[in-house]
Amino acid sequence: MTDPFTYSRRVQFSETDMAGIAHFANFFRWMEEAEHAYFRSVGLSVRTEYQEMEIGWPRVSTSCEFFVPARFEDQLQISVGIVKMGEKSISWEITFSRDGTRLAVGKATTVCCIWSNKGLESIPIPAEIRLKLNPA
Amino acid sequence: MTDPFTYSRRVQFSETDMAGIAHFANFFRWMEEAEHAYFRSVGLSVRTEYQEMEIGWPRVSTSCEFFVPARFEDQLQISVGIVKMGEKSISWEITFSRDGTRLAVGKATTVCCIWSNKGLESIPIPAEIRLKLNPA
Amino acid sequence: MTDPFTYSRRVQFSETDMAGIAHFANFFRWMEEAEHAYFRSVGLSVRTEYQEMEIGWPRVSTSCEFFVPARFEDQLQISVGIVKMGEKSISWEITFSRDGTRLAVGKATTVCCIWSNKGLESIPIPAEIRLKLNPA
Amino acid sequence: MTDPFTYSRRVQFSETDMAGIAHFANFFRWMEEAEHAYFRSVGLSVRTEYQEMEIGWPRVSTSCEFFVPARFEDQLQISVGIVKMGEKSISWEITFSRDGTRLAVGKATTVCCIWSNKGLESIPIPAEIRLKLNPA
Numbered sequence: 001m002t003d004p005f006t007y008s009r010r011v012q013f014s015e016t017d018m019a020g021i022a023h024f025a026n027f028f029r030w031m032e033e034a035e036h037a038y039f040r041s042v043g044l045s046v047r048t049e050y051q052e053m054e055i056g057w058p059r060v061s062t063s064c065e066f067f068v069p070a071r072f073e074d075q076l077q078i079s080v081g082i083v084k085m086g087e088k089s090i091s092w093e094i095t096f097s098r099d100g101t102r103l104a105v106g107k108a109t110t111v112c113c114i115w116s117n118k119g120l121e122s123i124p125i126p127a128e129i130r131l132k133l134n135p136a
Numbered sequence: 137m138t139d140p141f142t143y144s145r146r147v148q149f150s151e152t153d154m155a156g157i158a159h160f161a162n163f164f165r166w167m168e169e170a171e172h173a174y175f176r177s178v179g180l181s182v183r184t185e186y187q188e189m190e191i192g193w194p195r196v197s198t199s200c201e202f203f204v205p206a207r208f209e210d211q212l213q214i215s216v217g218i219v220k221m222g223e224k225s226i227s228w229e230i231t232f233s234r235d236g237t238r239l240a241v242g243k244a245t246t247v248c249c250i251w252s253n254k255g256l257e258s259i260p261i262p263a264e265i266r267l268k269l270n271p272a
Numbered sequence: 273m274t275d276p277f278t279y280s281r282r283v284q285f286s287e288t289d290m291a292g293i294a295h296f297a298n299f300f301r302w303m304e305e306a307e308h309a310y311f312r313s314v315g316l317s318v319r320t321e322y323q324e325m326e327i328g329w330p331r332v333s334t335s336c337e338f339f340v341p342a343r344f345e346d347q348l349q350i351s352v353g354i355v356k357m358g359e360k361s362i363s364w365e366i367t368f369s370r371d372g373t374r375l376a377v378g379k380a381t382t383v384c385c386i387w388s389n390k391g392l393e394s395i396p397i398p399a400e401i402r403l404k405l406n407p408a
Numbered sequence: 409m410t411d412p413f414t415y416s417r418r419v420q421f422s423e424t425d426m427a428g429i430a431h432f433a434n435f436f437r438w439m440e441e442a443e444h445a446y447f448r449s450v451g452l453s454v455r456t457e458y459q460e461m462e463i464g465w466p467r468v469s470t471s472c473e474f475f476v477p478a479r480f481e482d483q484l485q486i487s488v489g490i491v492k493m494g495e496k497s498i499s500w501e502i503t504f505s506r507d508g509t510r511l512a513v514g515k516a517t518t519v520c521c522i523w524s525n526k527g528l529e530s531i532p533i534p535a536e537i538r539l540k541l542n543p544a
Contacts, residue, residue, distance in 0.1 A: 013444060013454065014161055014437045016154035018208055018319075019387065023150050024331050025304070028297040029422045036421060036481075045481060046421065047290075059296050063335030069392075072154055073444075073453060115291065120341075149308060149318065150301045154455075155523065160467050161440070164433040165286045172285060172345075181345060182285065183426075195432050199471030205528075209308075209317060251427065256477075286431050290424035290480055297422055344426055 001093065002134055004081035005041050007034040011074045021069035028062060031094045031106045034080040042132045050126055057110040058120060060089070064106040074098050085134050088112050088122050137229065138270055140217035141177050143170040147210045157205035164198060167230045167242045170216040178268045186262055193246040194256060196225070200242040210234050221270050224248050224258050273365065274406055276353035277313050279306040283346045293341035300334060303366045303378045306352040314404045322398055329382040330392060332361070336378040346370050357406050360384050360394050409501065410542055412489035413449050415442040419482045429477035436470060439502045439514045442488040450540045458534055465518040466528060468497070472514040482506050493542050496520050496530050 009030055017023040035057075036046045048055045070076060077097045084091040094106040112125045125133075145166055153159040171193075172182045184191045206212060213233045220227040230242040248261045261269075281302055289295040307329075308318045320327045342348060349369045356363040366378040384397045397405075417438055425431040443465075447454045456463045478484060485505045492499040502514040520533045533541075 012437070012441050013153060014159050014440060017149060018152035018154070018156045019328055019330065020154045024334065025150055025297055025300040028300055029420070032297070032422060033420050040481075047480065056291055058291070058293075058341075059338060061335065061337045062296065063333065065333045066331060069330075072455065073448075148301070148305050150304060155464055155466065160470065161433055161436040164436055165284070168286060168433070169284050176345075183344065192427055194427065194429075194477075195474060197471065197473045198432065199469065201469045202467060205466075208319065209312075285425060286433055288426035289421060290426070290428045292426045295422050 001081045001083045004079040004095075005034075005038045007037040007078045007080060009033065009076045009078055011070050011072055011076065013072055016072050021071055022074075024064070024066060027064050027066070027096065027104055027106060030076070030078055030096070031062070031064070031080070031092070031108055034078040034094055035092055035108070035110070038080050039133075044129065044132055048129070050129070054115045055123075055126075055129075056113055056115050056120075057090070058113055059108055059110050062106065062108040064104055066104045068101060068103045070096070070098065070103055076103070082134055085125070085130065087124050090125075090133070137217045137219045140215040140231075141170075141174045143173040143214045143216060145169065145212045145214055147206050147208055147212065149208055152208050157207055158210075160200070160202060163200050163202070163232065163240055163242060166212070166214055166232070167198070167200070167216070167228070167244055170214040170230055171228055171244070171246070174216050175269075180265065180268055184265070186265070190251045191259075191262075191265075192249055192251050192256075193226070194249055195244055195246050198242065198244040200240055202240045204234075204237060204239045206232070206234065206239055212239070218270055221261070221266065223260050226261075226269070273353040273355045276351040276367075277306075277310045279309040279350045279352060281305065281348045281350055283342050283344055283348065285344055288344050293343055294346075296336070296338060299336050299338070299368065299376055299378060302348070302350055302368070303334070303336070303352070303364070303380055306350040306366055307364055307380070307382070310352050311405075316401065316404055320401070322401070326387045327398075327401075328385055328387050328392075329362070330385055331380055331382050334378065334380040336376055338376045340370075340373060340375045342368070342370065342375050348375070354406055357397070357402065359396050362397075362405070409489045409491045412487040412503075413442075413446045415445040415486045415488060417441065417484045417486055419478050419480055419484065421480055424480050429479055430482075432472070432474060435472050435474070435504065435512055435514060438484070438486055438504070439470070439472070439488070439500070439516055442486040442502055443500055443516070443518070446488050447541075452537065452540055456537070458537070462523045463531075463534075463537075464521055464523050464528075465498070466521055467516055467518050470514065470516040472512055474512045476506075476509060476511045478504070478506065478511050484511070490542055493533070493538065495532050498533075498541070
């Protein structure tokens with residue numbers, strides 16, 4: 001796995017539910033936020049112009065296991081790293097912690113695609129982007 | 137005002153917050169849902185191709201007053217009508233009720249625009265669309 | 273698996289993203305909506321008073337695979353069934369379709385819990401609730 | 409008005425819509441985030457134990473005017489100040505900017521309430537809280 005990048009995020013009131021905890025669907029939004037922060041941390045954006053093409057990274061699968069609830073105003077540490085970089089796809093692992101306690105672990109697989117009027121088409125990850133995302 | 141159109145909507149768990157009630161920001165999503173249901177009820181979509189242009193209706197202002205909280209699994213009656221149709225804009229009024237009790241009242245002003253690569257440009261509401269939205 | 277229950281849901285504008293498709297995190301909100309509709313279809317609510325206890329069903333894990341994007345105003349058919357009912361937990365499978373095309377498949381495991389001031393405590397699924405959820 | 413407090417917030421992908429801009433309902437979530445950050449900046453939380461009571465601040469009305477769209481990855485400067493503090497309520501004004509350009513202006517009125525099993529009850533803003541929120 002790449003050295004994980006840590007994204008810090010406070011739980012907002014609108015992200016809680018009537019059970020008094022953060023609603024689980026927000027963990028998927030936060031995973032994506034962390035991935036995008038990872039892209040920025042290496043000088044990229046998840047939405048990139050590349051050789052006059054518009055590149056994006058739709059998700060083909062994602063999952064999350066929940067161990068301990070997150071609560072309003074918690075400052076989460078969201079650690080995101082690449083566990084595998086295939087020809088066209090990236091497998092991510094994301095760990096959510098608060099004060100050293102692990103709250104949840106998520107996984108996601110995203111695919112490098114060109115967005116056009118004709119829709120989405122997967123492409124091999126361009127070498128320059130590959131190198132920035134995973135310098136190892 | 138046009139005869140109001142009623143859109144029915146159940147409050148979902150993900151729309152509640154830790155105060156045990158529907159989070160206020162959802163009322164703005166529900167207003168928009170009701171407006172779009174109104175468009176469909178007259179045979180339109182809020183996103184329309186018109187003479188090879190892509191028409192949309194961005195919002196320039198909106199507000200809501202809250203009287204009584206909405207709760208999980210409440211079946212809301214959302215009544216939406218046009219209070220004024222200007223040359224380029226529509227003023228909406230939206231009332232949220234549950235079993236005859238008025239919970240909230242919202243207002244919104246949306247502007248008829250063409251979406252293009254150059255961005256948004258407001259246009260006079262085309263006559264055909266105007267007639268469908270407000271037959272009076 | 274139990275006979276699947278089908279919940280119908282239109283994709284709303286606020287659920288789309290700048291890629292022009294429904295944002296993936298909404299599939300997790302929709303899964304939960306469908307589970308809760310399943311509870312209602314058998315005369316229960318996901319939040320139940322039972323012998324003066326407040327019962328809820330937090331999620332310990334969930335996942336989704338995405339095959340085809342959902343788009344604005346799509347009318348989704350969300351089929352939800354119970355694939356396994358353990359002593360304390362339920363495993364759900366949820367299939368998202370549009371006009372017979374399968375868009376995505378999700379899974380979730382939820383645990384029967386009592387909510388109290390002391391927090392969450394898992395309990396065996398009460399026999400009455402078990403029978404209603406899975407009459408087979 | 410109190411000296412405005414500035415809260416910085418990046419627009420996330422899940423907050424965009426198919427028009428390619430931030431969905432308007434998010435401005436209401438961001439206003440609330442900024443208000444809560446204001447509370448923290450003066451050593452309070454919007455959810456406070458006070459003399460064994462649970463205090464909260466539900467919203468009775470809110471509005472927003474939109475001038476310029478916000479886009480993915482924009483770093484917003486959200487300036488929040490108190491324009492009026494009544495006996496039981498606070499009137500807020502919130503300005504959204506990006507690189508010195510004003511994108512939107514919102515208003516909100518929140519009421520000091522006790523949350524109990526019996527529901528919400530408005531109370532005079534306790535002197536200690538009043539002094540921290542508006543030291544002038």
